[in-house]
Amino acid sequence: MQEAVAAIEPSARGELEITDAVQRLINSARTVRGSLVTGHWMDTGSVEDLLKANNAVLEDVERSVHGDVDEGSEVIGRVRIEKGASIVRSRIVGPAVIGVDARVHDSVVGPFTSVAAGCWITGSAVHSSILLDGARLYGAGPVESSLLGRQVHVAGPGPGPRAQRLVLGDHSSVQLTR
Numbered sequence: 001m002q003e004a005v006a007a008i009e010p011s012a013r014g015e016l017e018i019t020d021a022v023q024r025l026i027n028s029a030r031t032v033r034g035s036l037v038t039g040h041w042m043d044t045g046s047v048e049d050l051l052k053a054n055n056a057v058l059e060d061v062e063r064s065v066h067g068d069v070d071e072g073s074e075v076i077g078r079v080r081i082e083k084g085a086s087i088v089r090s091r092i093v094g095p096a097v098i099g100v101d102a103r104v105h106d107s108v109v110g111p112f113t114s115v116a117a118g119c120w121i122t123g124s125a126v127h128s129s130i131l132l133d134g135a136r137l138y139g140a141g142p143v144e145s146s147l148l149g150r151q152v153h154v155a156g157p158g159p160g161p162r163a164q165r166l167v168l169g170d171h172s173s174v175q176l177t178r
Contacts, residue, residue, distance in 0.1 A: 063077070140161075
């Protein structure tokens with residue numbers, strides 16, 4: 001399935017269509033099966049829906065710390081910190097996930113925040129948000145209810161009195177002002 005998804009192109013409406021990936025599997029004689037979903041199902045077609053889904057997934061996170069957390073940091077509640085992650089002079093409030101090789105320095109993360117692999121958060125505050133691979137926050141915050149795409153860079157003058165809500169695509173760069 002991963003190869004089929006990677007091979008599809010955006011549709012006329014500019015979106016990747018899951019049906020195109022399924023059709024690629026069928027065309028290559030792969031087995032495609034359907035199944036009836038019982039219980040809770042959630043559409044993730046909007047930022048709000050993705051944030052709700054993130055919250056639902058984070059509700060099941062169990063505390064595990066495999067990365068480095070310095071003595072000047074505080075990890076509160078159900079927080080998963082993956083291997084290679086570095087937490088320095090920061091506060092992580094669960095439920096939250098800090099991905100592989102992520103860096104959180106002089107910042108506050110969480111609750112209800114997922115930080116993917118390779119993200120850097122420095123001098124920032126972020127909660128109720130999703131940061132995809134390689135996203136970076138420098139002196140930004142508070143950032144809340146936001147979705148940052150892969151390799152997005154957000155820089156600002158530092159924590160300010162009002163929250164920022166951001167929905168940024170992959171490889172974006174933003175300079176925040178007070």
